[in-house]
Every structure is written in structure tokens, then in C-alpha cells.
Amino acid sequence: MINASEDFIKNYPMIFAQSRENPLGVHYWGIECGSGWFGLLEALCERVQAHVDHQKIEQVVFKQVKEKFGDLRIYYSGGDEYINAAIDMAEAFSAIVCENCGAPGVKQRLKGGWIKTVCQACISEFESRV
């Protein structure tokens, strides 16, 4: 299992900006996916913020990060073509990373009809939730 925590979020306060929708103290509000994708998100945030800082473009703010039909989905404001492409790549890559643990995964339909990207070891854990 690849360990990942939401601690990285505090390193990107501009991307996960405080707002009325994101109350102070709830620093990872809006992240609605399993921790298996946190490593992918961290790599994305590092590149997004570096690009914003170097190119001096409008700050990118992640409004919502969620899982939908087995894919990572990020709703955001700001950015440019580079940012759009980086986020698109992260979303595409999520389809081969277990949302639960970060190991290589396969997008599949689980018992109960849920479409999830999970590894073999995590299938039973996901299916026990439905």
C-alpha cells in the first residue's frame, strides 16, 4: 500500500483557498475522493502552483475535487492551456490508480453497479460498503 495523507493540502493554500464555501479550519473541504489519489493530486498541485508563480497568471483555485464514474474530476477556476492539460492528464491517469490505496488499479463495475477504479485488494472493501 502506498501511504498518502491530505497533509499536502496545507502546502497549497492558494489552490485550496479559503472562501465562504471553504470555511477556515476545514482546509481540505471539497476533496471528495479516496486517499489513493492524494499522491496524484499532490504532484498536480506542485506543478500547477509552480506554473502560476512563474508565469504570473491568474491563481488556479480548486473548487471541488471528486470521484465520478471511476475518474478523478477537478472543478477549478483560473489557469491556462498548460494548467488545463495538466489537470486533464491527472484526471486521465486516475483511471489506472486505485482510489483507495494508490496501487495500480483497473476501472470496473463493482457489485451494486458502482464504477470505481480500484486494485484487486480493494475491490472487497469497496463492495462491502454498498
Ligand SMILES: [Zn+2]
Ligand atoms: Zn487498492
